[in-house]
Amino acid sequence: MKLLKSSIAAFSLFVLAGFAMAETVVVNPYGKYLEGEDVEVEMAQFAGKNADGLYDVLLKMRGAAAFNAGIDGKTIKYRAVHGGSGVDYQLNGKTRMMMRQNNGASIFQVFLDGRTISVNEVKARSQEVRPLHLLTASTEAAK
Numbered sequence: 507m508k509l510l511k512s513s514i515a516a517f518s519l520f521v522l523a524g525f526a527m528a529e530t531v532v533v534n535p536y537g538k539y540l541e542g543e544d545v546e547v548e549m550a551q552f553a554g555k556n557a558d559g560l561y562d563v564l565l566k567m568r569g570a571a572a573f574n575a576g577i578d579g580k581t582i583k584y585r586a587v588h589g590g591s592g593v594d595y596q597l598n599g600k601t602r603m604m605m606r607q608n609n610g611a612s613i614f615q616v617f618l619d620g621r622t623i624s625v626n627e628v629k630a631r632s633q634e635v636r637p638l639h640l641l642t643a644s645t646e647a648a649k
Contacts, residue, residue: 533564537635540614542625544571547603547616548581550637560586563595564640565603567616574619581643 531553540547548566556562563584572578584595584602592606592613603616603625614625 533637533641534561535637537632537637537640539628539631539635540625541628541631542616542623545569545616545618545623545625547614547625548635548640550635550640556586558587560588560593562586564637564644565595566640566643567618571616571618571621571623577618581640583644 534551534553537551538547538549540549546568550564551561552563554561563586564581565584566579566581567575567577568579582597582602584597586593587596588594589601589604590606591608592604594601595603595605601617603614606613606615612627614627616623616625
């Protein structure tokens with residue numbers, strides 16, 4: 507009887523471990539926090555590449571410029587497409603943010619309310635970004 511109980515316990519642990527290993531990572535656990543004039547941006551990158559071989563992103567923008575554009579506080583998924591020396595992040599074919607490489611550095615600009623706004627990463631605040639929270643917020647908004 508003890509052997510049977512031990513076998514059942516071991517099998518249960520094996521099954522639970524299998525489920526844990528089968529979990530798929532949807533978003534990169536490391537986000538970015540960017541800020542510029544009248545706007546703050548939280549960014550989470552999806553873990554898998556899209557058809558263009560790039561990583562789509564979730565963006566949550568706040569501030570006066572985001573408010574005027576009608577997206578203040580909303581988490582929205584943007585498709586990554588090749589653009590110039592970097593990546594354009596688009597929704598319905600319209601670019602909301604772009605990233606360009608310049609001498610090894612990433613340069614970001616957002617397009618809000620008819621304006622082009624340069625945004626820069628704030629590394630200390632990037633550690634506070636919670637990509638899974640952004641994923642949950644975007645999923646709930648889509649319902």
